[in-house]
Amino acid sequence: MSDNQNLLAEQRxxxxxxxxxxxxxxxxNELTRRLGVSDMTIRRxxxxxxxxxxxxxxxxxxxxVAEASTHEPGFEAKSVLEPSAKDEIARAAAALVLPGSAIALSGGTTTYALARRLLDVPDLxxxxNSVRVADVFHEARPAVGEGARAATVVLTGGVRTPSDALVGPVADxxxxxxxxxxxxxGVHGLSVEAGLSTPNLAEAETNGCLIRSARRVVVVADHTKWGTVGLSSFGVLGEVDTWVTDxxxxxxxxxxxAEHVPGLLVAGEAAG
Structure with a gap:
């Protein structure tokens, strides 16, 4: 795969x-032949x-590494995984948002990246249910006189998870x-058999409520989430209108x- 010789380390x-x-x-030795780089590079x-x-x-x-289905990484641990992919996904997902829309963002590091891309969309x-997402909009509050562009943010209450999402009966x-x-x-994992899943039982219930309250559901998740299964499922692939990935x-x-999700949007590729 000579095309991969000049890949950035993160892509490789x-x-x-x-x-x-x-x-x-x-x-x-298999990876060195396939990627066209040295043993030392692969070992690094x-x-x-x-x-x-x-x-x-x-x-x-x-x-x-085989993770338990109940393992839930914290926000900081997840934020270092696939950062470039998350930024590309956020940029593509932001293009789906029209001024004046009412939107919802679940907890997660990819939705956090998306929130930062939405600061210039007026009248949202x-x-x-993400403390981190709410903070993005709060910290970017416009100066007096620019209020027409400011987002109105509704932060649900609830019990805080390791990934800084608010879940439980109050949030629901x-x-x-x-x-x-x-x-x-944002999701912990997607698969044909388990659908959308998370390690956190309470978060599964809250995410299910989010899906049922939305006209359209857009999953924002990098490609590594495919095939990952958490403890609790909260939706089937058929409930997803679009998956934005990398x-x-x-x-x-x-x-x-494509057999299960009507729309697959690959960030960084031309439409169609």
Whole structure:
């Protein structure tokens, strides 16, 4: 794959992680031939992926780390994973938002990236159960006289999760009483069998409420979320109108997703 010789380190590591997860393990010498880089470069990449906790190094290569379905990483831990992909996804998702819309953003690091891209969209009403998302809009409050552009933010109450989402009965009641044009939903994982899932039982219930209150559901998630299954499912793929993802998604995965999700928007690629 000579086209990969000049890949940025982050892109190369995303490819390596895909291989590890798809095949259940990789060898260093295989990766050097496929990616056209040195053994030392591949070993540094594996070291970086091991520090992120997504692979385990073994003699001559690496294997995936099997996480428990109840494992829920904190916001800071998730924010260092796939940062460029999340930014591309956020840019593409922001283009779907019209001025004056009522939208909802769930908790998550990708929805956080999206919130920062929405600050210049005028007259939004934003419903969120994410403390981090609400802070983005709060800290960017316009100066006096520019209020017509400011977003109206509705932050649900609830119990705070490790990923800084507010969940539970208080959040659920707030969401059920509202209706919004677009929901941008971050997920722990997606699969054909489990649909949309999360490790947190209370978050699953709140996310389900968000889906039922939205006219359109847009999942914002990088390609590594495909095939990941959390403890609790809260929706099926057929409830997703659009999945905005990144270019790391393999062609065969795209074909599989297209069978279940009406719209697949790959950030950074031309429409159509």
């Amino acid at each position: 590591r995303a490819l390596i992680l895909d291989e590890v997860r798809r095949r259940g393990g990789v060898r260093v 990449d594996l070291d970086a992926l091991a520090r992120q906790g997504v692979v385990a190094k073994v003699h001559g290569g690496a294997v995936p 009403t934003v419903v969120t 009641r707030a969401v059920r009483s509202l209706h919004f044009d677009l929901l941008f939903l 270019r790391g998604m393999a062609p065969e995965v795209r074909a599989e997703v």
